[in-house]
Amino acid sequence: MRVSHPTTYRTDPTAFDCPSCGTSTTGDPRDHCPQCLHTRHQDPGDPCGAAMAPLAVAVHGPGDWRLIHRCTGCATLTSAPVRPDDHRVLLMALAVRPLAQPPFPLDLLGRI
Ligand SMILES: [Zn+2]
Numbered sequence: 001m002r003v004s005h006p007t008t009y010r011t012d013p014t015a016f017d018c019p020s021c022g023t024s025t026t027g028d029p030r031d032h033c034p035q036c037l038h039t040r041h042q043d044p045g046d047p048c049g050a051a052m053a054p055l056a057v058a059v060h061g062p063g064d065w066r067l068i069h070r071c072t073g074c075a076t077l078t079s080a081p082v083r084p085d086d087h088r089v090l091l092m093a094l095a096v097r098p099l100a101q102p103p104f105p106l107d108l109l110g111r112i
């Protein structure tokens with residue numbers, strides 16, 4: 001369901017309206033969209049409010065994946081724990097992106 005995004009945030013901490021795809025979830029506190037992994041920049045006291053796009057996956061320990069988000073408005077980076085209902089194909093696509101888009105020819109690996 002597509003929803004509008006008011007400039008003021010909901011007071012219900014369990015409600016989340018995705019700023020990118022419009023997915024609306026309630027009843028389970030979350031900080032990013034399970035469908036497209038975007039979130040909204042809403043640090044306490046920071047009026048930014050822009051959408052934050054998923055940039056990468058970081059591994060903090062066994063089974064402890066975190067999503068790295070970059071704000072489309074102010075370029076701030078944040079991290080948040082991956083959730084069990086996050087879109088797994090998108091998570092894997094983020095995880096393999098550095099291997100799919102290397103900054104040098106991969107045939108160099110054969111010379112190591
Ligand atoms: Zn979304």
Ligand SMILES: [Zn+2]
Pocket residue numbers: 041048049050071072073074075076
């Ligand atoms: Zn921002």
